[in-house]
Amino acid sequence: MTGPIAKLSFWGVRGSTPTVDPATWRYGGNTPCVELIAPDGTQFILDCGTGLRMLGNRWGSGLNGAHADTHIFVTHYHWDHIQGLPFFAPLYDEKNEFQFYSFRSKFLGPDSLRQVLEKQMALPYFPVDFSAMNARRKFRELDGGESFTIGENRIATRWLNHPQGCLGFRIETPAGTLVYATDNEPGDAALDKNLRELAAGADIFINDAQFAPAQLAVNRKGWGHSSWREGVNVAREVNAKTLVLFHHDPDSNDRGIDEILQQAREEFDSVFAASEGMIITLGSANEPVQAHMPGSRTALRREAQFHARVSGLTAEGQKFDEATLVKDLSLQGALITLKHSPRMQSELQVTMETPTADGLQAMQLRGYVVRIEEGAEQGTTAVGVVFTD
Numbered sequence: 001m002t003g004p005i006a007k008l009s010f011w012g013v014r015g016s017t018p019t020v021d022p023a024t025w026r027y028g029g030n031t032p033c034v035e036l037i038a039p040d041g042t043q044f045i046l047d048c049g050t051g052l053r054m055l056g057n058r059w060g061s062g063l064n065g066a067h068a069d070t071h072i073f074v075t076h077y078h079w080d081h082i083q084g085l086p087f088f089a090p091l092y093d094e095k096n097e098f099q100f101y102s103f104r105s106k107f108l109g110p111d112s113l114r115q116v117l118e119k120q121m122a123l124p125y126f127p128v129d130f131s132a133m134n135a136r137r138k139f140r141e142l143d144g145g146e147s148f149t150i151g152e153n154r155i156a157t158r159w160l161n162h163p164q165g166c167l168g169f170r171i172e173t174p175a176g177t178l179v180y181a182t183d184n185e186p187g188d189a190a191l192d193k194n195l196r197e198l199a200a201g202a203d204i205f206i207n208d209a210q211f212a213p214a215q216l217a218v219n220r221k222g223w224g225h226s227s228w229r230e231g232v233n234v235a236r237e238v239n240a241k242t243l244v245l246f247h248h249d250p251d252s253n254d255r256g257i258d259e260i261l262q263q264a265r266e267e268f269d270s271v272f273a274a275s276e277g278m279i280i281t282l283g284s285a286n287e288p289v290q291a292h293m294p295g296s297r298t299a300l301r302r303e304a305q306f307h308a309r310v311s312g313l314t315a316e317g318q319k320f321d322e323a324t325l326v327k328d329l330s331l332q333g334a335l336i337t338l339k340h341s342p343r344m345q346s347e348l349q350v351t352m353e354t355p356t357a358d359g360l361q362a363m364q365l366r367g368y369v370v371r372i373e374e375g376a377e378q379g380t381t382a383v384g385v386v387f388t389d
């Protein structure tokens, strides 16, 4: 029996400014954009960073069908949360209709979000103006502390601690509760309380984790961001089930985020580091939340037959080491069938025997688990890895 299912997709996870440095490729360089498809088909888009362009490009494709009802929530007006809007192709199509939500900024006055959109596209900053956007658009102003329903989903808002203000959103669907709390810094008693109210008992709690705890304590204090440790503390206090570390610093490379994730996992069991393309399904009752990356980012695979030894940690944290065949290999990764089920976003050592002129040679690779599925044979797991270095 399957209950209601909601699908959460990460299109942009980077904070402050996009990155194209290859050392940030694995987690991704687009700025915040998260999508939730609720069980009733309502589509929620949370923030309009550069990740929104990618979402728009998939519009109407099998992966992401066009939705009659799209609700776009903007947390605040900093560049990294609005910059994808002019590049969101569905806004130029008169067949589409969007309902936008954001707050009245004291710097902008009434209709803040509409003004932001118009000014973003004002000459000479953009080649066409706002009137080129033919989709129907409606704007609703929100305040912190509101709650209302959209379809069968309940929405709640709270103010968070961030320069010029930022709203956090809680979306309760029949498949589970998502809390989106990007761009917030601990240290203001009333706003800290808001964050806890918002995150209480959430199935998925997405929290700002831009800085290391030490940075946050000293030279990044007052910048409006948080750390993995704060996320863990809040998740523990309010019984959030899964924590997603979000809004990665543009100066954090993949190795740095690996480390942050590892530290967080030592303190809290269910943690993921948001990565571009990651999908989390809500609603599989009583099962641990599973995240996976669709094949598209590890595409261009070739059929192969390499003997390999794979060692790593299982989802339960046990060490394992086993022999297998690698049948599906690309320059960036491989799909490996294992009897063990490794932990998502953990590291695997893969030693492959490769034929050379002098016979077989062992090739040592470090892989990073991006995808876990049931294997074709019973009792096996198909594990997608990206080779790191």
Ligand SMILES: [Zn+2]
Pocket (backbone or CB within 6 Å): 015, 016, 078, 080, 081, 183, 247
């Ligand atoms: Zn931001």
Ligand SMILES: [Zn+2]
Pocket (backbone or CB within 6 Å): 076, 078, 162, 183, 224
């Ligand atoms: Zn911000």
